Amino acid sequence: MKLRLVWAIFCPVKGASAVFSKDLNSELRTRYALNSLLMFVVVTLSIILFSTAGESVSPTLSAGILWIIIFFAAMSGLSRSFVAEEERGTSMTLQLWVKPSSVLLGKLAFNSLLIYVLNVLIVFAYILTVPSFIVQSPLIFFFTMLLGSFGLASASTFIAAIISKANSKGTLYPVLSFPILLPLLVSVIDATRLSVDGAAIGEALADFKILISYCVVVTTVSIVLFDFVWRD
Amino acid sequence: MARWMKLLVGVWIAAVVTLGVTIPIGYIPGLGDRARILFFHVPMSWVAVLAFLMSMWYGIAYLRKRDIMNDIKSASAAELGFVFCILATITGSIWARFNWGSFWNWDPRETSIFVLLLIYGAYFSLRSALEIEERRASLSAVYSIVAFVTVPFFIFIMPRITFSLHPGGAGSVAPILNTSGKMYMGTNMKYVFFASLIGFTGLYLWLFQLRTRIATVTYHKHAESA
Numbered sequence: 001m002k003l004r005l006v007w008a009i010f011c012p013v014k015g016a017s018a019v020f021s022k023d024l025n026s027e028l029r030t031r032y033a034l035n036s037l038l039m040f041v042v043v044t045l046s047i048i049l050f051s052t053a054g055e056s057v058s059p060t061l062s063a064g065i066l067w068i069i070i071f072f073a074a075m076s077g078l079s080r081s082f083v084a085e086e087e088r089g090t091s092m093t094l095q096l097w098v099k100p101s102s103v104l105l106g107k108l109a110f111n112s113l114l115i116y117v118l119n120v121l122i123v124f125a126y127i128l129t130v131p132s133f134i135v136q137s138p139l140i141f142f143f144t145m146l147l148g149s150f151g152l153a154s155a156s157t158f159i160a161a162i163i164s165k166a167n168s169k170g171t172l173y174p175v176l177s178f179p180i181l182l183p184l185l186v187s188v189i190d191a192t193r194l195s196v197d198g199a200a201i202g203e204a205l206a207d208f209k210i211l212i213s214y215c216v217v218v219t220t221v222s223i224v225l226f227d228f229v230w231r232d
Numbered sequence: 233m234a235r236w237m238k239l240l241v242g243v244w245i246a247a248v249v250t251l252g253v254t255i256p257i258g259y260i261p262g263l264g265d266r267a268r269i270l271f272f273h274v275p276m277s278w279v280a281v282l283a284f285l286m287s288m289w290y291g292i293a294y295l296r297k298r299d300i301m302n303d304i305k306s307a308s309a310a311e312l313g314f315v316f317c318i319l320a321t322i323t324g325s326i327w328a329r330f331n332w333g334s335f336w337n338w339d340p341r342e343t344s345i346f347v348l349l350l351i352y353g354a355y356f357s358l359r360s361a362l363e364i365e366e367r368r369a370s371l372s373a374v375y376s377i378v379a380f381v382t383v384p385f386f387i388f389i390m391p392r393i394t395f396s397l398h399p400g401g402a403g404s405v406a407p408i409l410n411t412s413g414k415m416y417m418g419t420n421m422k423y424v425f426f427a428s429l430i431g432f433t434g435l436y437l438w439l440f441q442l443r444t445r446i447a448t449v450t451y452h453k454h455a456e457s458a
Contacts, residue, residue, distance in 0.1 A: 158378065162371050166361040175357055179350040180378060183385035186343075214385065221381050225374045228295050 012105060015098035019106025023081065024113070033114060037077045041122055044069050049129055062133040063192035066126055067185060070152070073122065074115060075174045078156040081107045082164035091164075100230040101223060104157070108219075111160075112153040119149050136198030140191060144204070147211040148188040154215060155180050158222035161229045184214050233438055241434045248428045258418045269327045271424055275432035276320040280348065283313025283436065288380045291373030303369035304451060307359065308443040310376070312436060314352040321345050344386035351379045 027033055048065055057065070085091040094103055123145065127133055135141045159177045163169050191207040252271035290306035293299070324345065329335045336342060358375055362368035 162358070162375060163361075165367055165371060166358065167363065168361050172357060172361050176354045176375065179347050179354055180382050182347055182350075183382055210385065214382070217381055218378075221378055225377060228370050228374050 012099050012102045015102025016105035016109065019094070019098060019103055020109045023106065023110040027110075027114075033077050033080055034117070037073055037114075037118055038121065040076055041069060041073055041118070041125065044072065045125060045129060057130060057132050059132055059134070059196040060193050062130055063196050064189050065130075066123070066133065066192060067189050069122055069126070070119060070149075071181070071185065072174075073118060074152050074156055075177060077114065077118070078111050078153065079160040079163060079169065079173045081111055081157065082160040083169055086164045095231065100227045103230060104161070104223060104226040107161075108154060108157045108222075111157045112150055115149045115153045119145055133196065135195050137195045137201065137204075139201055140195035140199065140204045143208060144188055144191040144195060144211075147208065147215060148184065148191075151184045151188075151211060151215045151218065152181065154219045154222065155184065158218070158226070158229075161226065165229070180218075183210065187211055187214075233441055237434075238438060241431065241438055244427070244431045245435060248424065248431045251424050252428060255420050255424055257421050263331070266327065266331050267421075269323060270421070271428045273320055273323045273327065274425070275428045276316050276323065277345070278429060279432050279436045280313050280317040280320055282433070283309045283316060283440075284348070284352075284376075284380065284383075286440075287313060288373075288376045291376045294369050294373050298366070300365065300369060300451070301448070303365075303373070304447045305440075305444050306369075306373060306376070308440060308447050310352060310355055312439055312443060314349075314356075316436070317345065317348050317352060321349065340386075344383075347386050348383065351383070355379070 048069070082091075085094060098106075127135070156177050159173065159180065163172045163176060166172055187207040187210040191204045191211075194204045194207070248271065252268055257265075257267060287306045287309040290302045290309060294302035294306060324342070325335045328337070328339075328342070332339075355372060355375060359368055359372050362371055
């Protein structure tokens with residue numbers, strides 16, 4: 001009895017880690033996502049730099065622009081996890097081998113890793129190229145990126161699962177994700193602005209509360225509902 | 233819906249409109265006669281939220297029972313909710329022009345209704361991008377549930393913690409949407425407001441029934457010809 005309970009808990013995790021390592025291996029082999037996303041970031045950043053050439057961007061505005069880059073980078077990269085399974089026709093095999101919850105958790109882990117790596121690079125490039133973006137409260141900025149990236153990965157992984165079954169996937173993805181992600185984006189932009197303004201950590205507490213509850217709510221709902229999306 | 237109920241809804245709404253415009257409401261600081269929007273704008277927003285809730289409710293019912301009728305009802309509720317949401321946005325925007333000075337200024341309440349419109353728009357574009365019936369039904373049901381869990385962040389949390397000009401925001405007088413859970417309205421206003429709420433709900437239910445019947449007939453017609 002006890003053994004079965006332990007198995008019930010660890011089985012999805014085991015399956016999830018298998019899905020995660022499968023995605024990671026195929027990514028490391030081709031470096032498709034990371035390469036194209038890096039180029040996407042370079043292109044977006046250079047458009048912003050060209051259009052603001054010579055003008056000094058206010059700190060508030062620079063916090064917003066940073067999240068515009070992150071949002072669209074996520075929108076162009078994160079849908080791949082599920083869309084690729086449909087395109088290669090491998091989703092049936094996955095359905096046979098692992099539980100739906102394992103698939104979601106594995107993909108979520110991979111997408112989180114991807115967006116963390118990507119965000120580190122984006123922030124690094126952004127700080128180097130936009131002189132007015134100076135983080136004065138690193139602690140607020142760190143927690144914002146930590147929670148914001150996870151929330152972004154969590155919501156967009158689930159939406160990716162939905163749109164992978166639809167036609168016109170590319171245009172549908174940001175359309176469906178934006179309203180779901182907006183509470184996250186509003187509080188994340190506000191917290192980033194606070195970190196640039198050099199606010200005390202207590203001022204960003206309201207934003208952190210929203211971010212934490214958002215992450216919990218979205219992740220829970222996506223785990224509960226994933227069965228209906230995956231098996232149809 | 234019985235014939236007398238339809239007639240009742242018509243007479244009721246006409247009475248509410250007449251009373252809403254003419255009844256004396258007393259002096260309200262900062263709003264004056266512009267407070268009369270409460271009789272129409274608030275019930276519209278209420279119906280929009282009710283419709284969205286019903287859409288999600290039928291969505292859940294579809295996921296449980298896999299009955300296509302539930303999906304038809306879910307989509308009908310969403311369509312009507314969209315119409316009422318647009319109406320609430322327009323009335324609110326006209327009111328904002330005369331009370332705040334501009335049609336649109338990204339007040340938290342305006343942001344939240346804008347998000348509601350975006351969600352409905354995304355819901356309909358998702359539906360049109362899915363061809364297989366069962367898949368369309370289950371995926372749009374899932375999307376409406378996910379959307380409904382994130383909406384409270386906008387409608388209930390954000391307008392409270394950020395400064396808002398809308399009655400009910402932090403730092404302004406709130407007739408209905410306030411944290412203490414009381415209503416600050418004169419007796420006249422209260423009666424007309426509740427009458428309007430009931431009238432609009434009745435109108436919505438009637439429209440919902442009509443829309444569902446049309447959608448069902450169209451569905452069966454397509455099923456026969458296919």
